[in-house]
Amino acid sequence: MSPDGTQVSGPPSPASTTVPIILDEEEIGAVWLERPGSPNPLDEVLLDRLAIAAAAAVERYGPAHTTMADPALVELVVSSDSDEAARARALRLLGFAADLPVHVIAVRSQLPPDRIGGLVRPARPVKAAPLADVGVILAAAIDPAGFPADVHAGIGAAESPGRSWRQARTALCFATPREPVIRYDDLGAPALLAEISPDTSRDNTDVAAIVRVAGNPEDLETLDACCTTGSQRWAASLLHLYHSSVARRLEQIGTTPGIELADPTGQLRARIALTAWRLLND
Known part of the structure; x- marks a missing residue:
């Protein structure tokens, strides 16, 4: 001047x-x-x-107006191995003030993560970067309605970015085409399934039964719809099928060793096994 x-x-x-x-x-x-x-x-x-x-x-x-961030800085923020001083410095360099909360979101989509970040948080601060097989979004606030239809996302809940990132990854595992955006806080007890080792899940007889059902995509879709809705009629509406068609499919699924859908206990076991199978295949 x-x-x-x-x-x-x-x-x-x-x-x-x-x-x-x-x-x-x-x-x-x-x-x-x-x-x-x-x-x-x-x-x-x-x-x-x-x-x-x-x-x-x-x-x-922060130094930049773009939502794209240096992946190394983002990884430093969400890594469980980072000390708090290094994490705080990385957040400052990314443009987040010390007194601002930071939400961590894990996304899986064909869209670049910085574009998604701009949609769920139109105003700053928001930063995004690819990390391993998913995208990471850091934002001071989130508008879940901003996620495009083809994006699967998990939203962490913890105040610590390192812990929130683990929660976001877990929530992403539960995202489906019917429920593409999942908040970790909304998972409740099923989140505990993510803590089970893969070998333990594979050795479970109920999970092994789901593996056999998964060989037929229509059967898997029907079982998923019934587990999601808890009702054959609602499942038929969701699948755009006649109730009798859903009943026949469920009867066929019930012949799979290890799956018993005739009583509430069997339905609960099927739902838990289906969730554990998804976590294995995420």
Whole structure:
């Protein structure tokens, strides 16, 4: 800016005094004065204050307006191995203020995660990056209605980003075409199934029975609809089939060794086994 407070339109003049901007003991930029002649005795004091203000602005509002983030910084935020100081610094560099909550979302979609991030959180701050086989979205707030129809998402609940990321991944495992967006808080006790080792699930007779049913996609879809609705008539409506067609399919499924759908206990076992099978195949 010029001495009269207007924006300078010409090329910059040589800097008479320069002071680095320091954030978390790292130099992230500089502020300077373009004064003709010798520096004023108070120039350095003025620039010290300006550098502090610039560092505070970067810490609070972040360096970028894009939702795309450096995957290394995002991984540092959600990693369970990160210490809190490193996590806090990565969040600041991504543009999240220390007093803002951070929601972690795991997404699976053909769309890039930064585009999804812009839809579920149109205003800043929000950052997104691909990580391993899924996308990660970090946001101060979330609008679940903003998720496109073809996106599966799991939303973590914990205040700690590391724990919230694990919750988001677990919730994503429960996402289906019928219920594509899952909040971890809404899972309740079924979330405990994610803590079971894969080998234990594979050795379970009920899960093995679901594996046999899965060989026929129509049978699997019918079983899933019945487990979801708890009613043959609602399942028929969901599948756009006659009630008699659903009944015949369930009768056929009931002949599979290990699956008994005639009583509530058998239906409960089938539902738990179906969920465990999905977790194995996620």
